[in-house]
Amino acid sequence: MAKFYGAIGFEVTEETRPSVWTPVITERQYAGDVVKHYRRLESGAGINDDLNLQNELSILADPYAMNHFQDMRYVKWHGAYWKVTGVEVSFPRLSLTIGGVYNGPTAET
Numbered sequence: 001m002a003k004f005y006g007a008i009g010f011e012v013t014e015e016t017r018p019s020v021w022t023p024v025i026t027e028r029q030y031a032g033d034v035v036k037h038y039r040r041l042e043s044g045a046g047i048n049d050d051l052n053l054q055n056e057l058s059i060l061a062d063p064y065a066m067n068h069f070q071d072m073r074y075v076k077w078h079g080a081y082w083k084v085t086g087v088e089v090s091f092p093r094l095s096l097t098i099g100g101v102y103n104g105p106t107a108e109t
Contacts (some may be wrong), residue, residue: 002034004057007076008084008096009106010068025073027107032059035095052100053082060093069094074102081106 007027016022036056057075059065065072072084075098086097 001031002037003031004059004077005029005035006033007107008065008072009074009076009081010057010071011073011105012068023105025105025107027076028064030059030061030065032057032093053098054100057098058093059094059096061092064093065094072096073104074106
């Protein structure tokens with residue numbers, strides 16, 4: 001089984017000014033295992049096919065991840081950002097299913 005170590009992005013809405021709520025991305029580092037490694041090309045309306053992953057990562061969760069698993073937005077893996085499409089809670093681990101390329105805000109932007 002392959003190993004995983006990388007950043008997971010959490011999107012939490014915070015009050016930046018009175019009555020103004022803004023989504024803030026926070027990255028945290030996690031280690032775990034690559035349970036399933038699968039890729040799929042989908043023909044789209046454009047010239048190039050879309051690359052989608054259906055990989056499953058199992059991470060050892062800390063209390064922050066357990067309390068904010070619903071806020072997970074992306075996984076930084078192999079130099080790219082991938083959408084977290086599903087999370088299964090099986091204490092003390094979280095099983096993350098990752099899908100297509102993530103194009104939303106990151107902690108670096």
